[in-house]
Amino acid sequence: xxxxxxxxxxxxxxxxxxxxxxxxxxxxxxxxxxxxxxxxxxxxxxxxxxxxxxxxxxxxxxxxxxxxxxxxxxxxxxxxxxxxxxxxxxxxxxxxxxxxxxxxxxxxxxxxxxxxxxxxxxxxxxxxxxxxxxxxxxxxxxxxxxxxxxxxxxxxxxxxxxxxxxxxxxxxxxxxxxxxxxxxxxxxxxxxxxxxxxxxxxxxxxxxxxxxxxxxxxxxxxxxxxxxxxxxxxxxxxxxxxxxxxxxxxxxxxxxxxxxxxxxxxxxxxxxxxxxxxxxxxxxxxxxxxxxxxxxxxxxxxxxxxxxxxxxxxxxxxxxxxxxxxxxxxxxxxxxxxxxxxxxxxxxxxxxxxxxxxxxxxxxxxxxxxxxxxxxxxxxxxxxxxxxxxxxxxxxxxxxxxxxxxxxxxxxxxxxxxxxxxxxxxxxxx
Amino acid sequence: xxxxxxxxxxxxxxxxxxxxxxxxxxxxxxxxxxxxxxxxxxxxxxxxxxxxxxxxxxxxxxxxxxxxxxxxxxxxxxxxxxxxxxxxxxxxxxxxxxxxxxxxxxxxxxxxxxxxxxxxxxxxxxxxxxxxxxxxxxxxxxxxxxxxxxxxxxxxxxxxxxxxxxxxxxxxxxxxxxxxxxxxxxxxxxxxxxxxxxxxxxxxxxxxxxxxxxxxxxxxxxxxxxxxxxxxxxxxxxxxxxxxxxxxxxxxxxxxxxxxxxxxxxxxxxxxxxxxxxxxxxxxxxxxxxxxxxxxxxxxxxxxxxxxxxxxxxxxxxxxxxxxxxxxxxxxxxxxxxxxxxxxxxxxxxxxxxxxxxxxxxxxxxxxxxxxxxxxxxxxxxxxxxxxxxxxxxxxxxxxxxxxxxxxxxxxxxxxxxxxxxxxxxxxxxxxxxxxxxxxxxxxxxxxxxxxxxxxxxxxxxxxxxxxxxxx
Numbered sequence: 080x081x082x083x084x085x086x087x088x089x090x091x092x093x094x095x096x097x098x099x100x101x102x103x104x105x106x107x108x109x110x111x112x113x114x115x116x117x118x119x120x121x122x123x124x125x126x127x128x129x130x131x132x133x134x135x136x137x138x139x140x141x142x143x144x145x146x147x148x149x150x151x152x153x154x155x156x157x158x159x160x161x162x163x164x165x166x167x168x169x170x171x172x173x174x175x176x177x178x179x180x181x182x183x184x185x186x187x188x189x190x191x192x193x194x195x196x197x198x199x200x201x202x203x204x205x206x207x208x209x210x211x212x213x214x215x216x217x218x219x220x221x222x223x224x225x226x227x228x229x230x231x232x233x234x235x236x237x238x239x240x241x242x243x244x245x246x247x248x249x250x251x252x253x254x255x256x257x258x259x260x261x262x263x264x265x266x267x268x269x270x271x272x273x274x275x276x277x278x279x280x281x282x283x284x285x286x287x288x289x290x291x292x293x294x295x296x297x298x299x300x301x302x303x304x305x306x307x308x309x310x311x312x313x314x315x316x317x318x319x320x321x322x323x324x325x326x327x328x329x330x331x332x333x334x335x336x337x338x339x340x341x342x343x344x345x346x347x348x349x350x351x352x353x354x355x356x357x358x359x360x361x362x363x364x365x366x367x368x369x370x371x372x373x374x375x376x377x378x379x380x381x382x383x384x385x386x387x388x389x390x391x392x393x394x395x396x397x398x399x400x401x402x403x404x405x406x407x408x409x410x411x412x413x414x415x416x417x418x419x420x421x422x423x424x425x426x427x428x429x430x431x432x433x434x435x436x437x438x439x440x441x442x443x444x445x446x447x448x449x450x451x452x453x454x455x456x457x458x459x460x461x462x463x464x465x466x467x468x469x470x471x472x473x474x475x476x477x478x479x480x481x482x483x484x485x486x487x488x489x490x491x492x493x494x495x496x497x498x499x500x501x502x503x504x505x506x507x508x509x
Numbered sequence: 510x511x512x513x514x515x516x517x518x519x520x521x522x523x524x525x526x527x528x529x530x531x532x533x534x535x536x537x538x539x540x541x542x543x544x545x546x547x548x549x550x551x552x553x554x555x556x557x558x559x560x561x562x563x564x565x566x567x568x569x570x571x572x573x574x575x576x577x578x579x580x581x582x583x584x585x586x587x588x589x590x591x592x593x594x595x596x597x598x599x600x601x602x603x604x605x606x607x608x609x610x611x612x613x614x615x616x617x618x619x620x621x622x623x624x625x626x627x628x629x630x631x632x633x634x635x636x637x638x639x640x641x642x643x644x645x646x647x648x649x650x651x652x653x654x655x656x657x658x659x660x661x662x663x664x665x666x667x668x669x670x671x672x673x674x675x676x677x678x679x680x681x682x683x684x685x686x687x688x689x690x691x692x693x694x695x696x697x698x699x700x701x702x703x704x705x706x707x708x709x710x711x712x713x714x715x716x717x718x719x720x721x722x723x724x725x726x727x728x729x730x731x732x733x734x735x736x737x738x739x740x741x742x743x744x745x746x747x748x749x750x751x752x753x754x755x756x757x758x759x760x761x762x763x764x765x766x767x768x769x770x771x772x773x774x775x776x777x778x779x780x781x782x783x784x785x786x787x788x789x790x791x792x793x794x795x796x797x798x799x800x801x802x803x804x805x806x807x808x809x810x811x812x813x814x815x816x817x818x819x820x821x822x823x824x825x826x827x828x829x830x831x832x833x834x835x836x837x838x839x840x841x842x843x844x845x846x847x848x849x850x851x852x853x854x855x856x857x858x859x860x861x862x863x864x865x866x867x868x869x870x871x872x873x874x875x876x877x878x879x880x881x882x883x884x885x886x887x888x889x890x891x892x893x894x895x896x897x898x899x900x901x902x903x904x905x906x907x908x909x910x911x912x913x914x915x916x917x918x919x920x921x922x923x924x925x926x927x928x929x930x931x932x933x934x935x936x937x938x939x940x941x942x943x944x945x946x947x948x949x950x951x952x953x954x955x956x957x958x959x960x961x962x963x964x965x966x967x968x969x970x971x972x973x974x975x976x977x978x979x980x981x
Contacts, residue, residue, distance in 0.1 A: 345531065453878070460816050
């Protein structure tokens with residue numbers, strides 16, 4: 080598996096989904112996952128093998144085992160020597176090689192992203208030659224070139240996982256380079272897993288893929304940890320809090336949230352709005368809130384991490400996700416786990432599997448304002464959405480998603496059905 | 510001898526329009542006129558008119574065809590406005606004397622489980638409307654969607670109805686058969702006719718997918734055990750034409766029914782005739798309300814989730830109902846009827862069986878709830894604004910009775926005044942006569958002079974109090 084993010088380092092939904100998928104697969108017992116990351120922290124969970132792409136050699140360097148054995152994060156020195164036996168070309172011209180002959184990654188999303196993607200693909204060539212595997216699974220466009228390269232070398236089937244497309248990120252104005260990488264990856268893939276039917280349609284229509292090889296593979300959530308469950312909400316009884324949580328950027332539709340808030344605040348005064356997160360449109364949103372004259376009831380607490388996110392959910396009465404185009408959107412599922420009713424845009428992929436949420440068009444600020452007002456004023460609607468939502472989201476587990484992915488795998492590599500009945504039964508009863 | 514009792518419900522919901530919360534307090538018109546006109550005309554064209562015309566022919570042919578109808582008040586209002594030809598047809602049917610009209614709550618609402626006083630008022634109002642339109646005073650009553658429980662039965666018996674129709678649900682009947690007349694457990698004056706859901710659904714639900722002929726159908730009825738004589742077939746009139754499109758030949762099936770029935774010695778009868786001919790065999794105890802809706806045959810499709818229950822509680826809040834009943838505002842009363850319609854609650858159902866349910870203009874239950882609560886919010890505000898919040902309903906009623914009483918008191922006093930005045934006139938006339946006799950003037954002119962003389966003192970009396978404040 081090639082991935083760009085993995086917990087504990089979380090930049091967005093990609094890390095969470097990558098973790099869920101690998102964990103769901105590992106629980107089946109007979110799936111062994113090797114996850115290739117540009118720069119792991121060494122604190123990843125041990126249910127899978129981690130390969131640190133920053134420590135895979137691409138040029139031969141004479142190194143003594145005793146000198147380097149303690150320097151590895153992720154894989155070990157033994158792996159290093161095995162990789163070194165499978166170099167396939169002379170990459171001495173590359174800049175940024177270290178003394179072990181490895182290419183360094185900055186991690187995250189640096190300015191020279193395209194260069195890093197290319198390097199990632201070069202290293203994948205080494206791995207494809209040295210490792211033994213049945214199938215390649217590449218997460219998100221950054222790792223598609225690596226996946227394609229590995230397929231070319233090994234001839235093993237390639238499965239790519241579309242967590243988002245550039246059409247979602249850019250509201251239709253795609254970056255041609257990114258589009259090229261995505262299209263190339265999809266063209267070479269044997270199976271395209273899309274996180275929602277919405278994304279699947281984008282892949283079919285905008286990337287011209289064969290519908291037969293595209294499957295909708297909805298995400299899931301992990302049950303709340305005890306630490307998060309124990310968070311006691313700190314609510315003021317006579318005031319309601321409506322929350323937006325996510326990157327404040329065009330894709331997430333923050334301006335619609337501000338406009339809806341302005342509509343609600345024209346009629347009521349016991350509601351506060353909170354726009355948590357950061358992003359390129361944050362300043363514009365602060366200005367917009369001021370222009371609408373609601374700055375006294377509209378708050379920007381900034382970027383939330385870890386536990387703060389769940390505190391925000393628990394303290395909210397309504398969670399709003401007005402995304403213009405959201406491939407899946409795990410946030411509403413997390414909010415529902417905390418018993419917070421959700422309003423999501425119809426343009427969100429998670430809406431396809433959720434029933435106990437209110438769905439509105441992202442541009443329909445009247446409907447959005449109406450829904451916010453209704454949840455805040457009608458206790459019964461709040462109760463119903465909170466209780467039934469929690470029940471519903473508890474049924475959406477990564478184990479189930481893992482089984483569906485497994486089915487696709489089996490078809491790709493020509494294996495029979497997964498027949499661990501005990502496990503199947505256990506998953507069904509969750 | 511076996512008797513078929515046919516009954517059709519005529520009801521169409523009045524669709525509410527999209528109403529946002531910022532309209533509260535500004536916009537007091539709640540209806541989607543376009544959708545209402547379209548829906549009722551479509552229904553009339555596809556179902557009501559062809560079905561009623563067929564029945565009119567059947568009734569006129571003298572083959573002993575009998576049928577019963579009930580119309581909700583809101584449906585009548587809509588039909589009068591958008592499809593008056595349906596009312597005409599019903600009136601022609603009424604003239605054939607083969608048709609009985611039943612009473613039901615005017616709004617097709619849930620007042621029977623929400624507020625007894627309002628329920629009584631609504632049934633009376635609808636019965637009056639039936640009398641006006643069709644010249645019949647209903648003797649048998651049916652509740653919205655056949656909701657029935659012992660308490661509702663007792664209220665109807667108390668109102669003087671002889672019978673009521675209800676659902677022959679499996680869980681209330683058990684081993685018993687719906688083919689007898691039963692009586693209400695709390696008041697044995699009220700006879701109960703229970704719907705045979707198998708035979709009814711054979712027509713209204715299954716006719717298109719499992720077609721049957723009138724012969725087979727009458728054979729089934731004829732094959733029922735000896736003594737099971739009352740076959741109650743109740744459905745909505747839209748079953749003929751909407752649930753089962755006309756292309757299924759459902760009207761031809763209906764036309765053939767009387768002849769096939771007569772060949773087997775089966776008669777048609779209206780609910781009143783059934784009740785007159787058959788004595789109740791036993792009381793039927795129904796503690797929890799039953800209805801003809803859904804698999805459960807209970808009230809869960811209207812009051813199944815918390816949202817529905819909140820809306821219901823707010824709508825039938827005792828103080829609100831009291832005020833609405835006391836007030837004289839016609840628009841408020843009309844809105845009240847329309848907001849009560851049970852369809853509004855049905856739109857909010859979240860039952861799994863509701864997957865393919867028709868939800869009118871709404872997308873889902875939450876949408877329906879939000880819109881309804883916005884409208885209800887505005888409506889309740891209008892009702893509260895009618896009277897000061899401190900006034901309790903009892904006081905309000907007391908005030909109203911006081912006003913009514915004052916009127917009576919005034920009229921009593923007026924009578925007394927005129928009586929006294931007449932006596933005064935007589936007395937003065939006598940006095941004058943006496944004076945005249947004494948002065949020996951001509952007696953003929955005197956009566957003419959008396960009247961103006963008598964009025965003058967009264968006029969002076971009136972003027973006197975007015976003058977006194979000026980002096981101050």
